[in-house]
Structure formats: structure tokens, C-alpha cells
Amino acid sequence: MLAPDVPGDDGWRDPARTMASRRVCPAYEAARAGGMDAIYPVFARADPTFYDHPGRRRTLRSDRPFVVTGVEGWRRVDDGIWTYLEPPGAVLPEQGWKIHLSSTATDAEALLRTVAAPCVRDHVPFKHLSTESVRASSNGKDAGREGSGKFITVYPSTVDQLHRMLAELGRRTAHLRGPHVLSDLRWSEGPVFVRYGGFHRMFVDIDGVRVPAIRHPAGHLVPDVRRPGFEPPSWVRIPPFLQSLVDDLRELTPPAGFPEITGVLHHSNAGGVYTARDAGRDVVVKEARPYAGVTADGLSAVERADREAQTLRLLRGVGTSRLIRAFEALDHRYLVLERARGVPLHQAVVARHPLVSADVDERSVADYKDWALGVASRMRAALAGVHEAGLVHGDVHPGNFLIDDEGGVTLIDFEMARPAADEAPAVIGAPGFVAPDGRGGVAADAFAMRRLNLFLFAPMTPLLDLHPPKEAEVRGWVTERFRLDAAEEQALGFAEVSHPAAEADLDALIDAVGRQLVADATPDRGDRLWPGDPVQFDEPVYALAHGGLGPLLALHAASGRVPPELLERVEGTVRDAPARSGLMDGLAGAAASLDALGRPDAADAAVERCLDAPLRWDAPGLYGGPAGTALGLLRLSARHPELVGRARGILDDLADRANGWSDSPTGPVATGAGGLLRGPSGVALLSLALFDRTGDGALLDLAAAAIRADLARCAPAADGSQQMNEGWRLLPYLGSGSTGVAFALAALVERDAGTPLAAELPALERAALPEFVLESGLFQGRCGLMLFLAGRGTPSAARALQRHQRHLRLHEIPRREGVGYPGRALLRLSCDLATGSAGVLWSLASIRDGQRLTLPLLDLPPVDVARHRVPSPGGGDINGIPALSADARAW
Template sequence: MDAIYPAFARADRHFYEHPGRGPAPEGDVPFSVDVPASWRRADDGIWTYYEPEGASLPEQGWKVHLSVTHDAAEPLLRVVSRYCVRERLPFKHLSRASVLAASNGKDASREGSGKFVTIYPPTSALHRTLTELGRVTADYRGPHILSDLRWSEGPVFVRFGGFHRMFVEIDGIPTPAIRHPEGHLVADMRRPGFAPPEWVDIPSYLLPLVEELGEVRPPEGFPRVTGVLHHSNAGGVYTAEDDGREVVLKEARPHAGVTADGLDAVARAEREAVTLRRLREPGIVALVRDFSALGHRYLVLERARGVPLHQAVVARHPLVSAGADAAAVADYREWALGLAQRLVRIVEQVHAGGFAHGDVHPGNFLVDDTGAVTLIDFEMARPAPENAPVAIGAPGFVAPDFADPAARAGTAADLFALRRLLLFLFAPLTPLLDLHSQVESRLQQWVTERFVLSDVDRRDLRFAETARRARPADDEPREQRIDALVRHLLADATPERTDRLWPGDPAQFDEPAYAVAHGALGTLLALHAATGGVPEELERWCADAVRAAPPRSGLFDGLAGAAAAWETLGRPELADEALARCLDAPARADAAGVYGGPAGTALGALRLAGRHPELVGEARRIFDDLADRARGWTVTASGPVATGAGGLLRGPSGAALLALTLFDLQGDRALLDLAEASIAADLARCVPTPDGSLQMNEGWRLLPYLGSGSAGVAYALAALVARHPSSALASHLEALTLAAQPEFVLESGLFQGRAGLMLALAALTVNARGAATPSAGDALGRHERLLGLHSIPRPVGVGYPGRALLRLSCDLATGSAGVLWTLASLRDGRRLSLPFLDLPPVAAAPSGARGPGGGDTNGIPALLADARAR
């Protein structure tokens, strides 16, 4: 799970929210410092910034960081701020104690964890700043900032990086940037190790420290590390050899990875060692020895065989593959029921030994090929009589606020997590259970029916009797679901806010508030598709947001999408205004695919070509320019693709749709060849799976989804085959279609979930000219019925969870609006794609760049001429 989702889940009980907007925990007051009244001050909820009057920061340079333990934050900040004020050095610090705790928590990103204060000295003052701060803070301690070079034994660190907020898109993701000497932006990489850009000169006074860093060696008798199992802010977990035996080496960093009970990784490692010396039972990982070295604490553990339970479940679960039969379901049921008995027995052994484990979840059980189970990770264990409250926990395995409060401490907390774990064996959707009290019973009922569980099985799995009375997940008519979604979206809009209209994915705070994917216009499009109209108040909010935002091209995150959306919503004057600003904005040549790149801008412009025929020629110019600069479309390199970089949104299949759209308008068969080569490049990144499907290979996972997986490739390929039936690529359609048919899908969303698979199957049935398998129609109906597994009751209507399932989302890409778009599209039999990626309703002669309509061009030709001149 991306660490951003837990961070954005803390601020609100129901929706993802910016951490800076959530209510502060009781007693959590902002850090404050005294600066002259002339200094500029700003606070974004995470950092508080100070800058002396008249200061002018360069874009980048060597910056100084200070870390600190939680109890010493305020006195350190007083010392450092006084120095910065005296020397007139711009600086920032984490805004409040809760933000500091989160930044150095066990689950915090280890690359930048530990930073409490950042100072921006001029290069001429860097040495003096490091020396004097090292002297006045020598008595303070803090976690090691892994991306930096440590100046002294105190909490002072230094690294080269950006002073200004500059970004470059890497695989479509805005990434902090610095400027290369040649003038272009490159990623400002924060790795767990001091590694300044190769073109940066390291100051002479830092070179001895760099040399010392390279001379650090483990002491005599240190286990020989052979591999890496896991890294976290608390330390690393490694495979190793110790005195001739294969072991696991667990590292604990001092002052780092602090949990809610105030313990750092070292204190928890010491507690784990004490616990494991007492618990020497089969199925519980054994402690070999423990020691300290290089300032860290280490545990040497017996090497338990197997893979984490969640990996074992996914590898065996029959419903993650297409076409699971009754025999496969029965085989899995027997394996899971036997495993459940062993899981229960091990937890009972821990309790009988006088301890509560404190962190029961699938990642802490290893399962081998024989079904043997080992419980690991006892760092949160406490003596059972203490009945200690749960300090950490995996989402879905800690009792939520509507559960019995007694289930949040001691052995009762273990038993609560165990019950959720047993359900996870069959329905690994556990975070959903925390979103509403009805969800657990609903999932238990579905598992009972789908896996044909007996009353004895249900008792062994600790299912509640009330689950038998839960409403089935598949008994809601489509129109009823559409109505419930519409009512939810209208009720949960927040027009009183200016930063967003609906709560959505955390990505919404990095994109314009109006954007189609994660912003307001995508949700308006879904409401319009479902009802034929949108409330004027919400439309005005979007219009104001478009006008207020800086000019930004792009389809799903920029003004091309806004123009296309306004055209769809019947507001041509707003569409023309947005397009004019889009054409005046810089082209985002480095943005991948149609999501934010020029190809998407061309597709958005084509939605207005019915009134502005000249836009067809402009779109062709953009495409030809892309084809000249990005011959990678035609390179069919095999091997994994970067995460999110394949398929419709950011991969070559999206460019293929632009080529096919232009072919419909211009009749140039060279465009078919380019579309075929683009799709072939995506197909080269797809791999066959045991069920016979083709799925997008990202190296660490296979994706069948519409936005960045094989379903999107299938959609583009079906569109190609409809225009070029003899394409040699047509033979791949059946395997691509099969990938969209698994019964179990983790998320419900449009870009990466069940809703997108539904649209893909519907479009393939219409467009694939018989290539879609007969089972595609059955799979589509099953997907629609099983949407109910993810539906969450709201005070008004029903909503759907976003990515990671931790909170609800209203946006088009990940949440309720995407489900609504899909259901309305299926009802109407059109819009069977992501918005604007279906072929636009523009009829043109096969030669020339004419389109239908006409009317007032509103200055578009002049804007095109200006854009070409630039």
C-alpha cells in the first residue's frame, strides 16, 4: 500500500482528506517560534515556513536538516530558530507534534523520515551554519536522516536538493525536481543513502565525512547478510548466515520508527527478544540471539519458511482467475479451513503463554507449501495481564470506533484481529470492514454462499449468526444503484470549500480542483450521464475553479479535459474559454500518455471539432509531432513496464486511440499502422497467466485494469480490429478479454477496479467483432452484481471506497463517480470507455480535416496560429 493513503486517512473518518485539515488530536498544539514581524510566515498544515524580508532563495543548493526525539522538539526548535533569525536564514519546521510523530512513525517513508527543521543557507555560509548548529545542538538526539550526510554526532544533517517547489513528471507522477546544469529539470531523488547528483561538487569540508561513511564496516562476528526481505523506517529485515545456519536478521534504528506508545524501534526490539525467550512453542518464530552494533540493535531469528499469508491467499484463491469451477472452489475451501484451524491454535498458544501479540494481521503469518504456519514479529507483544491498548495495526485488523471498545486492547484485540483474519482467507477486502458496521456481515454471507460453508465451518471461522440475515450483495436493480449514487454525490458535495468540491483520492490535492480524473468535472460528467443535468451551483463552482487555476494543458488533469467536459455538459462558451487557455499553456511534452500529455490534449480538442473543424488539423499536428519525438511507441521491448506507465492512460494504447480517432476523420491508413505499432508496444509488456489471460506486467504485479492494465490494451485493440480486421494483433483479443473476467476484484473503481473491467467487457462485446469470448457477457453481469460487495451506506445514498479501500472517494478515477459513470453507460448502451477515449461523434470526409457543424469559431484559428508560432 502506498504510504500516502494511511496518511490521508487519518484526518477524516469517512473520506480521504489532506492531513493539514483534520482535527488536531487532543493536546496537540502547533509548534511556535518568535521571529521578527517583518519576516514572512506561511503554514500548509504540515510545514511552517519563515523567510526574512528581502530574502531571495536560489532554486537549489545544500540544505541543512535537523532531526529530534519527540520530547525534545520544542527546546531544539527554540535553539535553531534563534540561530536562523540571527543569521537571517530562511527555514521551515514541522507544524505540530502530531505531524512530527507521523513523520517518524514506523510506517513513515524512510527516505526522508526524521526531518524536523530544514534550513536554506547560502553556499558561502554552509560551513559556518553546520559548525555552529552542530555545536549548539550537540546534546540533542534524533533519528538518522537516511538521505543525508551526518555532520556530527548530534542531529545535524546536510544534502543537496531543491529550495523551491519544482516538479517533473516521472511516469505521469509529479516528482520533486532540481535543475540540471544543462537547464532542464530532473528528479530530486531522496534515496536511503547519501547520493548527491553526480554533477554537484561536494564541498571540501564534507569530503572527510563522505570518506568515513564509506569506511564503515560491521564488527567481527556480525552475520553475513545475503538478501533483503523488507525495509521500513524502523530498520531492515534481511536474510543472513550466522555461525553456519540460515537466519533472519532484524535491524532496529535508534530514535526511529516510533509507535503510538512512544517506543522507538530499539525499545521494541528489546521487548521482542524478552517475549521470544519466554515463548518457545511450535509455530512461533525462535530467537537465536540479540546484540547491538553500529549504534543499532539486532535480533537474529530462526529462518521460518514460507510466504506471508496474504501472498499465499492470492496465489491460491480461485476467484482471482477467470473461469474458476466448483472443484477449484472446493479445493480452496478445504485448504483455507485447515489453515484457519492452525491460525487459531497459534494465537491461542501465545495467549496461553501469557502474552498478547498486539499486531495480528496477514503479514505476520508465514505459510509454507505444506500449510505449516509460523507467527512472526512480536515487537508489539505485551504480557496479557497488562491489557495494553493496541498501538499499531494493519487496516481492517484493529477494532473501529463502532466495535466493542474492549476489542482494542490485550488478548481481546488479538481475537478481534483473528476473526477478521479468518474472513480474509476467503474475502481479502478487510479494510472495507471499517467503513460501515454492515460490511462484515455482508462479506460473511457472500463467503458462506460462494464457498458453500456448513454451520460447522461458519463456527470455526467465527462468523456471526446475524450474517445469515444480511441483505444479499447482488439484489439491487441497476436503476436503484444509480439513484443511490446520485443522491450520495449530491449530498456529499462541499461547495463551501475552494480546494475541492468532492472528497476523492489524495491525488486531488496535486491536481487542479476542476480536473476530470480526481477533481470536480469528472464527478459532474458522471452525474450528467446518469441524470441528464447537473445542479447550477455545482456547475458554477467548477467554472470558477477552471478560471482561477493556472493554465495547464492535459486531458484528465488539465484544461483540455475541462474543455471536453464543458462541451459534453452543453456549455460551449465555457468549452471554448477552457480550450483557449489550454492552447496558450505550455505543452507538457514530458507527461506520459493521454492522461496529461499532448496526446490527451489533442483528444480533448477533438471533442470541440464539431464546432471548430480546424481542430482536426491541430490534433493531427500534435500527433505527428509526438510520433516524430516518441518513436518508443513502435519499440516492442519486452519486460516489465514502470508502475502505471502501460495501457490507456499513460501507455502507448492511449496514443493508438488518438491515431484511430484521426483515421476516422482523415482516412489516412498510415494512422492505422501507427496505432497497430503502439498497441504492439503495450502487448509486449503483457504476460500470459495460468488461466490463459494476458495481463500488464509491472514487475511486482500484474494488472488487468482499464486505466493502466490489459483491459485498456484490449479496448484499444478492439477499436483497431473494428477498422483493420486483418491485423495480426487480433489473435490477442481473447486472452486480453479473459483478463477482465475474474470474479474477485480488489477495488471497485473505474481506472483500476471492477467498474473499469465492466466497461471494457461491454465495449469488447460491441466492438470486437466476435473476438470476445462467450463468457464475457456472463462475466459482465457477475461484475455488476458483485459491485454490492464494495458499496458503503451513507447518510444519504450509497458510496464506494477509493484506492487502498481505507476511505470513500467521490471522484471519477477511483470512487463513486466512476461507478456511476459505468452504470449509466451500461444503461444507455454508450460511453463504453473512460471519458473522451471513445471515438468522438464527429463525422468527416476521409480526406482533409473537415468536421460537421460550423458556427462561431470564437477566435480559435488565431489561437492555433499563436500556438504553432510558439
């Protein structure tokens, strides 16, 4: 049975799994725990233009720091998020039982004093959040659920010390309150929680994603799983003083009269939203956790649930969700709501929007326009009813309108509702739907509704906050593309509609992107060379994908020049960084990049250190795994022929280990784990690169087998395209989607025109054709599709490429020196190769030159169409390179 999160919820919790968090810093760790995209709002707080480390957020004068006194001689480190306190001579084990304490704003300082005293007395290391704003953010409505509420962490060195500290801290804090830490077991007294986990920062790659790790008794690292519910590793013995609490939890059952939970609609730090049966009817149950999910106005989830119940009683369900009853259980507040028909607006838009399909005709565009105009009218009517009742909604965005199959509309989620006479600015809001001028009341709702009207046609609303004039430009594109007349523009609130920006000359655009890229460099920063995706703080400063080498390669491709001071700076980061194999995030990519940039000595030094670093077999693909390392080595084989043999040896090992790919040949792939960068298609690319150097025909068979493994994870979309199936979505992009598979397959067909897999190319190509693409980036956006189409040569690809080039302007953000491009989630700009301007620049330069038609370092040399397979006579050596083993050929 599914049931809501409650204090000590392990006996009847939602068993649905969430992705393991990924730790680069405490804020990154907490954000990742909330889901793949949760990191972006966290890293958007420090700077209005670029993603940046949360620790660099400007500290307001009103923000109070938390300070522990009486720790003279202790080591104190403050990273802007956590303050670490360690007594002299302390030696922590790698992992063990640790204590977490949570707090409300009122009790935080008292709790810290109370906890610090016994820790200092007994020389027990601990850490605490550094300031009140960080503490509030960690327990905010949008904070990740698993780690939310943690204010203090205590690191006992033994089980006996754990027991003593739990007993004392529970007794000392019994009068204080705090939210439940969902990943932990609650102690019998106070806001005190415990779990088994890592004390040191250790990591392991799972499906190409670096996650926090603990050590298995056998000696290898395994994920340090952090998800709601107390779930220690299977090999860990639970101490008797905790086992009794676990036993109590197992006996916990829902109180009498609690609705029968049938499914989960949504989880957040504030609680959950569930489908249920109540008194014989289908309902929705909305849960509010005590002391958790606090908004900027200081209201907890429980207080907002009470506000919502009061509001719904006033509105009586006219165009809005209808309240059936409200009740309290185990200190949680629950609202039982009539189950409204439909799906959230953003889902309805994705399902119907004609421009996300490969084939678009004007009839489908006109039909969608009619549907969107009808939905917009009914949404405005529902909101008007709220205003007529003397209220404002306060949080208008696509997730709060449900749309049924007939276009009917229901407005939901009235947690932030307030009297219309209250003109205070919005307290919370979805990016792109909050007025930047701070307007409140009805005017704030009206602003969000106008953005909703635009979202129906161009669902890229967060982008508009980066450059307010962009809204008029996007409106102009919508008006032109959907042929809106004057009355329709007026109904949607599209006043002052402008025409779409003129398409820039390709050379002029390349120049503008390059100028701005140089201007945006931050060589004075020790932790980065360019602002990019948040993942840059988890990778070397020089890294190709998210670090300094990507922009340098893009600038070199565009103009043949790079700023010498930036090149010297990145050389220094390569020289000083720890030895790490890998292409996109390691020294193989650094060596190949430096060689391409005319620094052979630095490249050779990087290669030597790369060869000394262990291969990362947990993620065998191109991004950071052995396949990418081998491909990077091949890029230097013209000067170092012996590297061909090293690369071939790596490929043989990959083939021998590939049974895992064939165990489950069909079905969804883990998010981000398929395609060119982290899936088998990357190994196919390595095989083809070695074929070009050795002529061994068995390598073509190996490439085909690897591509076939990725194709088995693709699924047909409604438009006839084949896209990577991640279970919860179909993905067309170059980095981890079907376009990356198509790139590898096209390279195979060029070398082996008779391969039966050639029949798969048209459906894969269709995935790259849609007119509307949310993001511009190289790995997961429009530019990756453009690069693939530029190398195809089919009429449909040529038309789609021209269309993509025209629509690239929708993503452009004018800047002082030129133009920039938004990164993932569209909340901030990015300069890196994977997600930002460097990737755009590389793509544009490649299309201009007609030579580099893939990601940097992955391009294969042109193939003579007359070239034929070279057999491996007698299974012997070819050009001095050992042929594939029989086991490898069988794979």
C-alpha cells in the first residue's frame, strides 16, 4: 500500500525510488536529492546571469550567521553552506552511524548551543549550516526531500558514543521542534535523527553518474543511497537501541478513517499529493508536513494547508478544486479534494504541440491554435472567478491548471492565496511566471496569466527572465507562426507584439558568440574558467564538457585563435590537477584538446599522467569511461603510434565486459545512460576509429553490435521517429538520446553500406527534425541536432537544418559584447561546451566549415566509399595490432 510521509514513516511510506543524489558540494548534494533538475534553482541563486556555486551567494546584512564559541584549537572550515568543526587529532572512519538534528527558525540558535556543548566536551566532530538563509533554504518548499531539514550533523566514532550522544541530545532537545529528516530513523526524543552513511567524500559512477558512496565489506564502493525512509545497507547490523525503534515503526499503521492511498501524483519537501479512495469515491489527498516546506513569508506546509482549506471553502469549487474534508493525523495536515479531471497544463502542451513532431502541416498548426485559444480563455475565466471572490491565487503557473481531454480547466493549489486587497509581492513562484518588478495582488496574477498564454505556444518561459525584451520577440514569433489575428493577440494579452528578430549572417553570429564568450571568461576564479552548468563544480577545471577546454576548442574552431592568457591558464589547471582518465572530464580529453590547440608538449605530459590513472570501468562509455579515454589516446596516435595498441587493448577489454549490455536487450535505459556519451554507441565510435587505423573488419561487427544494443533501448514516437526510451521520457538529443545513436550508425553505414542496421537511420533522423526545441545546447538541445543533420545530406535533413538555424535566434540572449545562450533549465546562461555558448559556437563553426560534424574529438576522418572490409587472415595481427578475440567478435 502507498501512503504519505509521516514522522517515522518507514512502515507505510511510498516505496517509489528516487535518483541517488550526486555530491559536489552540500548544496549540490541536497539539490540532486530532489531530482535531476533540482540543482538548477539552487545554483541560480548566487548570480542573476550565470549558474554559480551557492556559497558565492551574496550574504545580506540581515542574514545572521551561526557561530559556535568555545572551540579554540578546533579546525573550523566554512564553505558558504556548512561550517565544519573538528577537534585536534580527530580521525574519522570512512563511514558509520551519524546523527542529524533539524530545527525551526525560532529554535535554531538554541539548538546549536545545546548540541555543541556535549560535542565540544567529548571531542566529537560536527558541522552546522552556516547562516539562517542557508538553513531556511534547506527546508524551503522546493528543497530536496531526502536531506531537507538537516541543520546539524554529528559524527560519533563508535556505536557506544552514538548511543550516549543520542540519549543526551534527545534529552537536551526534547522541548525543541524540527521537521522530520525523511532519510533517517527518528530518535525517541527531540528533533534527533540517525542514519548509516559516509563520513568522508567518496564516490562511485553508476550509469555514468557520479554518486556518493560507502564501502562494502568486500572492499568496493557502492552507492550511499539517500531516499525517503530509513534503509541502512543490508550488511550493517542495527544496534539494539535503534532496533527497538525500527520494530515500533513496523507496527505503525494508518489511523482509522484514513483514505486508501492508491497512487502518488507528486512529492515535495512540503509533503505529497496522492490519489485515493475515500468513502467509496476517487479523491486526491494533499499532505502537509509539520515544520517543513517553509516559504519566504515564514509559513510552514501545515499553515499553508489551513489557508488553502479556508480559501476552497470560500470558492465552493467554481472552476477550482473542491474541498471534501480536512483532518489531522500524526501532526500532519491532510486535505481531501474532489478528484479533478485532466493533466497539468505543461503535460497537455507537450502531448499536443504540433511543432515537436517531425511532420507538421498547417492544418495541425491551426487545430492546435484553436485548442490553445480555448484553453487560454477558460483559464482566464477560472482565475477571474477567484478575483471576483476578493482573492488572488498567488502562484499561477502551468502546474496549477489541470486540462482535460475536452479542454476543460480546473485551477488548483491555493496555498498562497490571499485577499486581493493585499498588494504584497508574490512569495513564491515558478521561474518565468513571477513579475520582475515586484508587483503584487491581482496584477501579479495577471502577469503570470499573460506568460501562461505565451507558454501555450512557446513553452520556454524561464528564458524570458534573462532578457525582458525577449518576451516581445517570442510573442512576435508566435503571432507569425500560428497566424494570430489582432483579436486573438488582444485576447492573449500580446500587446506591443514585435516581429521576430532578423536572422543573423552566419559569420556575424559566430563572431558575436565568440566575442561574448571571451568577455565572459573568469580567469581569476580558482574553481572555474568560464561559468557553465552546475556540474562543473564536480569536474576538473580544465574539463572538456563543462570546464575550460570546451570554450577554447570552440574559439579555435571559429577563428583559429584563442586568447593566450586563457590557454596558459587552462594548461596550468591540467598540469596541477590529480591524474584522472576520461575524455569529457579527464586527461585523455585534455591531452587531445591541447594537441589540437597547438600545445604538443603539454599534451604529451597529460597523456603520460592519463596512462598512469586507472580506467573508470563503472562508466565504460565515452564521457568519462575507458571508451572515451581510448578515443582520446587515438587522437594523438599520429605522433605516438603506440597509442593505437593501447586503445585497441581497452576496446578488447570493453568487449569482454559487454555481457551486461546484452543481459536485458530491450526496455528503458537509466536516465542519461544511453546513446553516444554514456551508452554503447560511444564504444561503436571507438571501434570505427580503430577500423580507420587498422582496417580490421571485425571492428565493424563490434560497432554494429554496440549500436544494436542502443537501438534496443529506443522506442517509436507518435511521429514515426525512434528515440531513446528512458522510461519516463523519449529523448532525441545528441548526448544521451537517439541522435547520438544515429550519428554512430551513420558513421558505420559510411564504412559498411551493406549493414542491415542502415534501415534504422530514417526513423532516427526523424527525431532530429522537429521545429520547436526547448534548449539550444550541444549535448541536449538544438545544436546537437543541427550537427547531425549537417552531415546527413538528405533533403529532409537539409530543410530541417535551415529551420533549426533560423530558430536558433529564439534562444539568443543579447549581451554587452555579443550574444549568449541559456544552459539547462533555461534559468541562467552557460558558456560551456555541453550546455552553453561554446557548444553553440562549435556547432556554427562546424556547419560553416563542413568538416567537424560531431562533438569535439569525436569526429571521424572522411571515408573513401571504395574502401572495403579488410579481413583478419587466420585471426592474426593487422598492421601490428592484435585482432579481436573470438569472445569479443561474438559480442
